[in-house]
Amino acid sequence: MADITNQSLNEIIENVKMKKVSSTELTKAYIKNIESAKKLNAFVTTTFDQALDKAKQFDNKPNFDQLLPGIPLAVKDLFCTENTKTTAGSNILNNFIPSYESTVTKNLWDNGSFLLGKLNCDEFAMGSSNETSHYGNVINPVGDQLVPGGSSGGSSSALAADLTPATIGTDTGGSIRQPASFTGTVGLKPTYGLCSRWGIVAFASSLDQAGPMTKTIKDCAIMLESMSGFDEKDSTSINKKKEQYSKNLKGNIKGLKIGIPKEYRVDNMPKEVDELWEKGKKILKDLGAQLIDISLPHTKYALPTYYIVAPAEASSNLARYDGVRYGYRSKQGKDLIEMYEKTRSEGFGDEVKRRILIGTYVLSSGYYDAYYLKAQKVRQLIKKDFDDSFKIIDAILTPSTPSSAFKIGEKTNDPVSMYLNDIFTVPVNLAGLPALSMPAGVDKQGHPLGLQLIGKALDEQKILNIGYAFEKNCGFKNEIKKWWS
Amino acid sequence: MSKEKFDYFIKGEKGKYEVVIGLEVHAQVLSKSKLFSGSSTKFGADPNKQVSLIDSAFPGMLPVINEECVKQAVRTGLGLNAKINNFSVFDRKNYFYADLPQGYQISQYKNPIVGEGKVLLDMPYGSKIIGIERLHLEQDAGKSIHDMDPSNTYVDLNRSGIALMEIVSKPDLRSPDEVNAYIKKLRSIMRYLGTCDGNMQEGSLRADVNVSVRKEGDKNFGTRCEIKNVNSIKFMQMAIEYEAARQVELIENGKEIVQETRLFDTKKNETRSMRSKEDAHDYRYFPDPDLLPLKLEQQLIDDLKKSLPELPDKKKERFIKEYGLNVYEANVLVSEKDISDYYEEVAKLSDKKLAATWMMGDLFAMLNDRGLDISKSPISAKHFAELVQSIKSGEISGRIAKEVFxxxxxxxxxxxxxxxxxxxxxQSDPKELEKIINEILSKNKDKVDQYKAGKEKLFGFFVGQVMKLSGGKANPQLTNEILKKLLKG
Incomplete structure (x- = not known):
């Protein structure tokens, strides 16, 4: 049959179910792709032998009733995987092999899939270009000079290059949606608490959320359904009935009210992004949705708020990497303090250090009230903006990012310009809402651009439905030439 | 009981100084598992055998609150007559140490689970109320072991994550004796409640002691020093005495007291500076984003309140009223729940007052000698009551009772x-006694004559002879009566 790996997850599942392809054949096809795509540097670890074993097991005793029957999946290296090295893109975890499986990946395996490998990411998910990884930067299959976005850059690159049929990432300030936008793929950050954080290397606990990255909206629904669910091991997990997102996917969005926030039209935004937004509005309007201008007045404070809250939590979350119990330990150091200092100096990269310093600073006595406490208050205002809007609208449409994928090295010396890339994605994390980035078009260089749909808390089904309708009518096709193989 | 006057002052050259003490007691919560993980809390396991991935802070591990620990804290708060807060928050207290795996301790900072309360002390100079500032829940750290190897430190994480209640008193204590009474009272209340075993040897109860001094009559507090982690009442008392004297000496010499954290060296019996206020850690407290605020339903608090056992203060009042005990006796007998249970069982079956006397005398002395808790007493409450009744009925004398005991x-x-x-x-039969006495009197005619001539001291001699002849069994009262009667005749 034709190359199965450029099909959508849903198509692949159908082919497996119809026995047109075995799990082993499927796995071998991906392994072949991965081996010829080393240039992209999307993988930190591959687990081919283990995957082929699992594929064989499936083929010997297939269960086609599962959501992900015999599907090999690569996942971001931030998810702890039992007996498989988990680095979080950091040197400090270069030898860390968990004895446990994250709840989210366990859910995926329980639905019939298995691990193909661990995907590169920014160190501790801190970055917007996958250039902070200790394991080298990842290249965007869209162009050999382009970043794949971040922090789930290995995930977006692998997905767009057909190295995995679907994948998962984590999104603390845009780390799923921005890379999805940069690679012409779909990325969903679910409502905070929908997917368990247990077993995911923590960056900023009150913002982190795992989510699917896929080629299509339907795939996204399948993956979300497979990975989400209440987990009593995570105190912030939401206890609610599981939903059947893929089964309930509907293309009819007639009468839905779509909010258009004026604050998302920022200075110096490329004209193409604006045009894309207009195109998105028109498509939704033509499908019968009603466009409503709204205001989210505190949007401009979201980025500074985020860059206080996230580093504050990170500075504390990363304190456990001290060389005492696991992970990297410097051989230098004559006493405990020096061991800590050397271990952390050698173990962490610059961006992680920068954020630990910022976080430590904003929590320090004398600065706490002015920074951290103030940021928490502003965070409530940002959340309230959304709550107020959602009283009259069903979803919000914005661009996903202020630009398409930028060049490798372009922003590495300018952290603030790097941070500005998250300007449209960050408010959603602060408010704990679900948001979907869907491919919508290309800029004049032919680089993909995405639009973002923001929903009410736990309203994933609705934004998936809107995305589903949009996808059918948008006419976007991700045309990536496999220049690397 | 005669009322004494409070008199604990440090005498300096320039006057008398009052000692002001506040305690931060760390009481280990009695619970099967740790505050945020399912690991066992049992004492004495091999090192690092009771450590979960959460306790050792592996990547991606998350804390989940143990409801039983929350209930224990609420019970303790209720036992301290304190306000229970329906809303409280867990915060992270950030600092680096090898036995602190997370790099932070989960504690409660601005919003503790229990607010202000009070504890009643019975001192020789009257009763005194000690204010409780707050009680909060927090994780214990692991243990660093520095003396097993010359160049390495070993870490045992069995204790890491066990729930502690930090009970902060107001600066209301004024002497080592009050500290002794306060700790014992706290321990007693918590043992009644079953919320802490109070075992200081095993470290289930430790305290940071804040000490300052001021001239007698001064309204303002002096600068305080905090003595960290003292694990016995005796050491607390010694540390306070040393520290108060040190501070008085500084003041008398015109020197400043520096606010600082000090250590008590039990071998040298002195406190030493650990770190000054300037070097104090900046703990960067902030609400733990892994945990939701703790919201307690009023119903839960009310239910826990209803299920509380009778506590020592109430029981003491009842013992005085119901059993006719004096304050001292009642205080001793309610100090431990097991003691009060034993007493009540004995009192039900025998003379209440006599039971108290014999328990506090011979029984306690025996238990003390043998280092036994009353729950391990070789004499059951039922047997002890029988003994008391035998004394009361005159079946045996007090002297014989000691032998029987x-x-x-x-x-x-x-x-x-x-x-x-x-x-x-x-021997309480008057006829039998008369027989014995007559025999003695007839054998000692000379002494009888001397007695009659006025040498009344000889009465004791006759009693002694009666006892000797009866093998100590003669009823002493009856012996006296009959002797007197016959000597007159």
Missing amino acids: EIMVESGDNPKKIIESKGMKQ
Whole structure:
């Protein structure tokens, strides 16, 4: 049959179910792709032998009733995987092999899939270009000079290059949606608490959320359904009935009210992004949705708020990497303090250090009230903006990012310009809402651009439905030439 | 009981100084598992055998609150007559140490689970109320072991994550004796409640002691020093005495007291500076984003309140009223729940007052000698009550009772059996006694004459002879009466 790996997850599942392809054949096809795509540097670890074993097991005793029957999946290296090295893109975890499986990946395996490998990411998910990884930067299959976005850059690159049929990432300030936008793929950050954080290397606990990255909206629904669910091991997990997102996917969005926030039209935004937004509005309007201008007045404070809250939590979350119990330990150091200092100096990269310093600073006595406490208050205002809007609208449409994928090295010396890339994605994390980035078009260089749909808390089904309708009518096709193989 | 006057002052050259003490008691919560993980809390396991991935802070591990620990804190708060906060927050207290795996301790900072309360102390100079500032829940750290290897430190994480209640008093204590009474009272209340075993040897109860001094009559507090982690009442008292004297000496010499954290060296009996206020850690407290605020339903608090056992203060009042005990006796007998239970069982079956006297005398002395808790007493409450009744009814004398008591301790037999088999019953038959006395009087005619001539001291001699002849079993009261009657005749 034709190359199965450029099909959508849903198509692949159908082919497996119809026995047109075995799990082993499927796995071998991906392994072949991965081996010829080393240039992209999307993988930190591959687990081919283990995957082929699992594929064989499936083929010997297939269960086609599962959501992900015999599907090999690569996942971001931030998810702890039992007996498989988990680095979080950091040197400090270069030898860390968990004895446990994250709840989210366990859910995926329980639905019939298995691990193909661990995907590169920014160190501790801190970055917007996958250039902070200790394991080298990842290249965007869209162009050999382009970043794949971040922090789930290995995930977006692998997905767009057909190295995995679907994948998962984590999104603390845009780390799923921005890379999805940069690679012409779909990325969903679910409502905070929908997917368990247990077993995911923590960056900023009150913002982190795992989510699917896929080629299509339907795939996204399948993956979300497979990975989400209440987990009593995570105190912030939401206890609610599981939903059947893929089964309930509907293309009819007639009468839905779509909010258009004026604050998302920022200075110096490329004209193409604006045009894309207009195109998105028109498509939704033509499908019968009603466009409503709204205001989210505190949007401009979201980025500074985020860059206080996230580093504050990170500075504390990363304190456990001290060389005492696991992970990297410097051989230098004559006493405990020096061991800590050397271990952390050698173990962490610059961006992680920068954020630990910022976080430590904003929590320090004398600065706490002015920074951290103030940021928490502003965070409530940002959340309230959304709550107020959602009283009259069903979803919000914005661009996903202020630009398409930028060049490798372009922003590495300018952290603030790097941070500005998250300007449209960050408010959603602060408010704990679900948001979907869907491919919508290309800029004049032919680089993909995405639009973002923001929903009410736990309203994933609705934004998936809107995305589903949009996808059918948008006419976007991700045309990536496999220049690397 | 005669009322004494409070008199604990440090005398300096320039006057008397009052000592002001506040305690931060760390009480280990009695619970099967740790505050945020399912690991066992049992004491004495091999190192690092009771450590979960959460306790050792592996990547991606998350804390989940143990409801039983929350209930224990609420019970303790109720036992301290304190306000229970329906809303409280867990915060992270950030600092680096090898036995602190997370790099932070989960504690409660701005919003503790329990607010202000009070504890009543019975001092020789009257009762005194000590204010409680707050009680909060927090994780214990692991243990660093520095003396097993010359160049390495070992870490045991069994204790890491066990729930502690930090009970902060107001600066209301004024002497080492009050500290002693306060700790004992806290321990007693928590043991009644079953919320902390109060075992100081095993470290279940430790305290940071804040000490300052001021001239007698001064309204303002002096600069305080905090003595960290003292694990016995005796050491607390020694540390306070040393520290108060040190501070007075500084003041008298015109020097400043520096606010600082100090250590108590139990070998040298002195406190030493650990770190000054300037070097104090900046703990960067902030609400733990892994945990939701703790919201307690009023119903839960009310239910816990209803299920509380009778606590020592209430029980003391009842003992005084119901059993006719004095304040001292009542205080001693309610100090431990097991003691009060034992007493009540004995009192039900025997003379209440006599039971108290014998328990506080011979029974406690025996238990003390043998280092036993009353729950391990070789004499059951039932047997002890029988012994008390035998004394009360005149069946045996107090002197014989002591012998019976000894045999009971050794054999575990009931007193009736011992008295009968050893023929220890008191001779209370007047006719039999008269026979014995007459025999003695006729054998000692000379002494009888001397007595009659006025040498009344000889009365004791006759009593002694009667006792000797009766093998100690003669009823002393009856012996006296008959002797007097016959000597007159």
